[in-house]
Every structure is written in C-alpha cells, then in structure tokens.
Amino acid sequence: MATTNLDRQPEVPPRAAAPARERAHPPAASRLAGLSGEGALDVLSRARELEAQGRRVAHLEIGEPQFAPAPHIVEAAQRALAEGDARYGPPSGLPALRGAIVDALAHRGVSASAENVLVTPGAKTAVFYSILATVNAGDEVLLPDPGFPIYASMTRFVGGTPVGYALDATRAFAPDIDDIASKITARTRVICLNAPHNPTGGTVSQRDLERIAELALEHDLLVVTDEIYGRIVFDDARGFTPSIASIPGLLDRTILVDGFSKAYAMTGYRLGYAVLPSWLVERAIVLAVNGHTCTPPFVQRAGIAALTGPQSSVHAMVAELKRRRDLIVAKLRGVPGLRCAAPAGAFYAFPDVSDALRSSGLTIKQLADRLLTERGVALLPGSGFGPGGASGLRISFAGVAADVATGIDAVADFFTALAA
Numbered sequence: 533m534a535t536t537n538l539d540r541q542p543e544v545p546p547r548a549a550a551p552a553r554e555r556a557h558p559p560a561a562s563r564l565a566g567l568s569g570e571g572a573l574d575v576l577s578r579a580r581e582l583e584a585q586g587r588r589v590a591h592l593e594i595g596e597p598q599f600a601p602a603p604h605i606v607e608a609a610q611r612a613l614a615e616g617d618a619r620y621g622p623p624s625g626l627p628a629l630r631g632a633i634v635d636a637l638a639h640r641g642v643s644a645s646a647e648n649v650l651v652t653p654g655a656k657t658a659v660f661y662s663i664l665a666t667v668n669a670g671d672e673v674l675l676p677d678p679g680f681p682i683y684a685s686m687t688r689f690v691g692g693t694p695v696g697y698a699l700d701a702t703r704a705f706a707p708d709i710d711d712i713a714s715k716i717t718a719r720t721r722v723i724c725l726n727a728p729h730n731p732t733g734g735t736v737s738q739r740d741l742e743r744i745a746e747l748a749l750e751h752d753l754l755v756v757t758d759e760i761y762g763r764i765v766f767d768d769a770r771g772f773t774p775s776i777a778s779i780p781g782l783l784d785r786t787i788l789v790d791g792f793s794k795a796y797a798m799t800g801y802r803l804g805y806a807v808l809p810s811w812l813v814e815r816a817i818v819l820a821v822n823g824h825t826c827t828p829p830f831v832q833r834a835g836i837a838a839l840t841g842p843q844s845s846v847h848a849m850v851a852e853l854k855r856r857r858d859l860i861v862a863k864l865r866g867v868p869g870l871r872c873a874a875p876a877g878a879f880y881a882f883p884d885v886s887d888a889l890r891s892s893g894l895t896i897k898q899l900a901d902r903l904l905t906e907r908g909v910a911l912l913p914g915s916g917f918g919p920g921g922a923s924g925l926r927i928s929f930a931g932v933a934a935d936v937a938t939g940i941d942a943v944a945d946f947f948t949a950l951a952a
Contacts, residue, residue: 728761
C-alpha cells in the first residue's frame with residue numbers, strides 16, 4: 533500500500549514580501565501555518581447560523597456527551613471552590629488525584645506510579661505535550677488515517693511529518709498492523725494509537741497491541757496512546773479497552789493519555805492527564821510549568837470524586853449509548869448505498885457511503901453540506917479526518933436523544949431518496 537502522507541499542503545506560489553511600510557501588521561510566525569482546526573467546530577458554527585434563521589438542526593457533529601456529570605462530581609467542585617481551593621497547585625497535579633488515577637489504571641492492567649502522572653487542562657493538552665516532548669524536526673509520526681485531525685496538526689507544528697496508517701474496515705476499523713510495519717522508516721519516531729477510535733468507533737485487540745509492541749521494541753519507537761474513550765465500550769465485558777501500556781516492556785516507552793471529558797461527561801471542566809516514562813517526567817513537568825503552570829485545584833477535586841465515587845453514571849451513559857449505537861446501525865444498514873460497521877466503542881458511527889458517492893457524482897463534503905442545508909442534519913465529512921476517511925461520514929450519537937433519533941431518520945431518508 534502506498535504511503536499516505538498527511539503532511540501534504542496545498543502548493544502556494546511564492547510571493548515577494550511587501551515592504552514593511554506597506555504591511556498592515558508584522559507577519560505571524562510561520563509555524564502557525566502548519567496548524568489546522570477541527571471540522572466539527574466549523575460545522576457547529578454553520579448549524580448555529582441556520583438555527584438563528586429559524587431552522588431546526590439535529591446536532592450529530594460534536595463529540596460531546598449531552599449527559600450531566602454525576603451530582604457528587606459537581607458537589608466536589610463546588611465544595612472546593614467554597615473552601616477557597618482555587619489557588620496554584622503542584623504543576624504535576626494534586627497527589628490525591630494522581631493516586632486515584634494510578635488506582636483506576638490498575639483495574640485496566642496498567643502498573644503506573646503516581647510520580648509518572650502529569651495532570652493537564654484537558655487530554656488534548658496532554659497529547660500536545662506528548663508530541664512536543666518526543667518529536668524533533670524531521671521525525672515521522674505514524675497516525676491512524678482516518679484519525680483525530682489534531683494529531684497531524686500538532687506533528688506539523690513541531691516540524692515533524694505525519695504519516696497515515698490504514699484501519700481495517702473488515703475488522704471494525706482495527707489498526708492495520710501490516711500497513712503500520714510497512715510505513716516504518718529510519719525517520720519514524722512515534723506511533724500514535726487511539727482506541728476506541730475517533731472517528732470510526734473502532735477498537736484494538738490484545739493481539740494487535742502485542743504486535744504493535746513488537747514493532748516498537750524492534751525499531752526503538754515511542755508510543756502515544758490516546759485512551760480518552762477507553763471506558764466507553766459496548767461489547768467487552770471488562771468495560772474497558774486494553775492498553776498497550778499494560779504489555780511488559782512498553783510502559784517505559786509509552787505515553788498514555790486519558791481524561792474525564794468523555795466517560796464522565798466533564799467536557800467543560802478541562803481535565804486530563806498523561807502517564808509518562810520515568811525518563812521523561814522531569815522535563816514534561818517543566819513543559820507544563822511553561823505551558824499552564826497547574827491545573828485548577830477545584831477541577832482536580834471533581835476528578836478525584838469522579839474516580840473514587842460511584843460509577844453508576846458511567847455505566848448508565850454507556851448503556852444508553854449502546855442502545856443508540858444499535859438503533860443507528862440497524863437503521864443505516866437498511867439504506868441503499870450505505871455500509872455501516874457497528875462501532876465497538878466511543879460514540880461515533882462511520883458509515884461508508886462510497887456507493888452513493890459514485891452514483892450521485894457528489895463529493896463527501898457536498899453530501900455533508902446537503903444533509904445540513906436540505907435536511908437539517910449537522911454531521912462531518914470523513915475527509916476532514918484524513919485521506920482514509922474520504923468515503924465516510926462521522927455521526928456522533930452522544931448528543932440530545934431527540935437529535936439522534938430525528939437526525940438518523942433524516943439521514944436514512946436522504947440516502948434513500950438519493951438512490952431513487
């Protein structure tokens with residue numbers, strides 16, 4: 533399979549710099565040109581514009597659970613604020629929270645130490661620090677394609693080259709291990725994993741993780757594993773996705789990233805963490821001091837309550853998401869021109885609409901645009917997640933229940949009419 537280079541940018545003809553007196557302002561740093569945003573936020577903005585015009589829009593674009601955090605989590609944050617726990621804290625995080633994180637990871641088979649945990653304002657920050665701390669200019673980073681677009685954006689920002697590896701649609705979008713192996717070069721520095729996966733809801737087996745671990749050891753690679761959806765799984769009795777950090781020999785070359793936004797519906801709290809190899813901890817803490825000083829202590833108190841308190845809200849949310857998953861898959865599999873694998877986790881469906889693209893002559897972005905403007909359904913074209921997503925649509929079923937029900941009916945009606 534040919535190498536997929538996610539670093540390709542549109543070619544811009546060279547342009548002579550205008551004299552300083554003709555410029556309205558000094559130029560921005562060139563490194564910013566490598567950054568890209570998230571398509572979900574762009575689509576949300578367009579959907580809000582339609583709503584302002586009086587249109588009804590079903591929001592299936594944002595990966596944000598519309599569930600309330602458990603009362604004991606909210607009370608912990610409120611109590612901490614009332615007690616004045618809003619001053620600077622340790623850059624690495626409160627010891628009580630780091631200890632609770634280690635205990636929670638132990639249930640997933642990861643034998644971490646509290647000294648290796650860095651608490652961050654959101655899991656995305658932890659991913660950014662991981663790339664900053666491990667990737668040099670010219671290094672290659674292997675990323676899932678399709679995949680969360682911020683991985684490639686951050687890699688470009690630090691001067692690295694994002695290289696996409698394929699997902700195996702015949703195995704519910706599990707990483708294609710053979711393709712990963714074929715993409716490793718002398719410049720490869722990091723393999724990035726994400727399971728359950730955004731945008732497909734795919735997962736990874738223990739055997740696949742063992743094969744990736746063998747590659748990392750053989751080629752002296754680091755692994756960044758984003759496990760933010762790790763507890764949102766539908767068909768695994770353990771209630772979590774296995775972690776590569778649990779494999780012997782991998783803890784010291786793995787950065788495990790997780791957070792509280794998804795499983796605990798704490799998106800606005802902005803609370804995440806990274807579990808780092810011992811040799812990287814000290815420098816990562818200095819990076820955190822430069823980047824954010826510390827994560828708000830009252831938010832960390834809410835995180836402690838989330839991990840140590842009742843888990844019934846997590847179980848109830850996952851059960852409801854599974855119900856929605858089953859409804860969506862059954863609905864879409866009955867629609868001409870669509871193929872929809874059942875997502876194993878997270879809260880995204882990623883139907884393949886390549887037949888509809890061929891028969892209609894539309895692009896995936898045009899399909900998504902028409903669903904929004906004609907049917908009032910906001911969802912994401914898979915092309916925004918890399919070349920490997922160009923024939924898929926990402927449907928988030930984490931939103932308001934009524935939006936999910938009406939939105940998926942509208943999607944089915946649209947493709948049925950398109951086929952006719």
